[in-house]
Amino acid sequence: MLDNIRIVLVNTSHPGNIGSAARAMKTMGITHLTLVEPKDFPSARATWMASGAADVLENAVVVPTLDAAVADCAMVIGTSARLRRIPWPLLTPKECAQVVKEGAAKQQVALVFGREAVGLSNEELQKCNYHVNIPGNAEYDVLNIAMAVQVLTYEMRQAIVHAEPDSHKQSMTIECRWDEDMANAQEMSGFHEHFNQMLLDIEFYDPNNPKQLLTRSRRLFNRARLDRLELNMMRGIFSRIQAKIKS
Ligand code: SAH
Numbered sequence: 001m002l003d004n005i006r007i008v009l010v011n012t013s014h015p016g017n018i019g020s021a022a023r024a025m026k027t028m029g030i031t032h033l034t035l036v037e038p039k040d041f042p043s044a045r046a047t048w049m050a051s052g053a054a055d056v057l058e059n060a061v062v063v064p065t066l067d068a069a070v071a072d073c074a075m076v077i078g079t080s081a082r083l084r085r086i087p088w089p090l091l092t093p094k095e096c097a098q099v100v101k102e103g104a105a106k107q108q109v110a111l112v113f114g115r116e117a118v119g120l121s122n123e124e125l126q127k128c129n130y131h132v133n134i135p136g137n138a139e140y141d142v143l144n145i146a147m148a149v150q151v152l153t154y155e156m157r158q159a160i161v162h163a164e165p166d167s168h169k170q171s172m173t174i175e176c177r178w179d180e181d182m183a184n185a186q187e188m189s190g191f192h193e194h195f196n197q198m199l200l201d202i203e204f205y206d207p208n209n210p211k212q213l214l215t216r217s218r219r220l221f222n223r224a225r226l227d228r229l230e231l232n233m234m235r236g237i238f239s240r241i242q243a244k245i246k247s
Pocket residue numbers: 079080081082112113114115116117118119120132133134135136141142143144145148
């Protein structure tokens with residue numbers, strides 16, 4: 001299960017943080033690292049900070065966009081140090097670990113970390129199914145990125161490797177018994193585009209003034225976690241509506 005978990009670092013500025021994050025991951029048995037446009041990588045400083053986890057860096061995958069990093073993931077969780085204007089389903093680290101445990105039983109799960117200075121953009125956070133926040137001192141609760149990786153991977157390891165047998169049975173309720181695979185991020189991205197195009201075709205909203213419609217519909221469908229069959233059914237309906245109004 002730990003093997004189905006991927007840590008994604010977006011636009012990391014300091015190579016030392018990439019190395020520290022790799023070390024944090026390896027100590028918890030999580031080794032798949034994806035870097036979205038790192039500023040400086042590979043780097044001797046990263047390798048130095050990784051210490052015994054240099055192999056995690058050697059196997060790290062470097063990609064140009066967040067979309068590419070999570071395309072094949074059926075669950076994407078964004079980390080955030082502060083609350084955003086439109087709230088998303090927000091997990092504590094312990095809840096996050098349970099959700100990841102279910103998601104990673106059969107499919108790939110990504111945990112996404114933001115830039116040191118500005119975190120993740122709203123657009124990036126809106127690609128996620130859930131957000132997770134590490135609660136801390138109200139006066140200052142912004143962790144160093146590698147420390148945030150450490151806290152969250154620790155909780156995942158506790159939930160997955162050190163769980164009581166009973167809690168294991170209890171938590172494996174939804175995803176493991178589902179009859180279809182969940183749609184992955186790439187399929188969801190195509191879905192959101194199709195939904196948007198259908199709304200434009202039926203002139204449901206003013207494209208110059210969409211307000212929060214697209215954000216809210218994105219949140220709705222990401223929260224629902226469509227499986228592949230449901231996604232195809234919905235897209236079939238959209239296509240039929242489009243065909244009808246054009247005929
Ligand atoms: N000023 C930025 C802080 C970024 S800290 C902001 O306001 O978002 C760099 C990254 O570390 C964040 O993007 C997140 O991935 C992680 N991080 C730091 N503190 C966190 C916290 N309390 N909970 C969850 N993630 C946190």
